[in-house]
Amino acid sequence: MIDLNANEKSADYSELSQSFVIFICTFDAFGYGEWRYTFECVC
Numbered sequence: 001m002i003d004l005n006a007n008e009k010s011a012d013y014s015e016l017s018q019s020f021v022i023f024i025c026t027f028d029a030f031g032y033g034e035w036r037y038t039f040e041c042v043c
Contacts, residue, residue, distance in 0.1 A: 023029075030037060 028034065
């Protein structure tokens with residue numbers, strides 16, 4: 001839903017601009033005592 005209106009219909013995915021999703025939690029979501037976790041999805 002983030003990029004729903006970013007491009008015209010049938011446009012190539014390579015035309016999308018880069019997106020970031022940031023979650024702000026009031027708790028340690030993974031329980032490792034860290035204040036920040038960084039993830040990168042690579043195919």
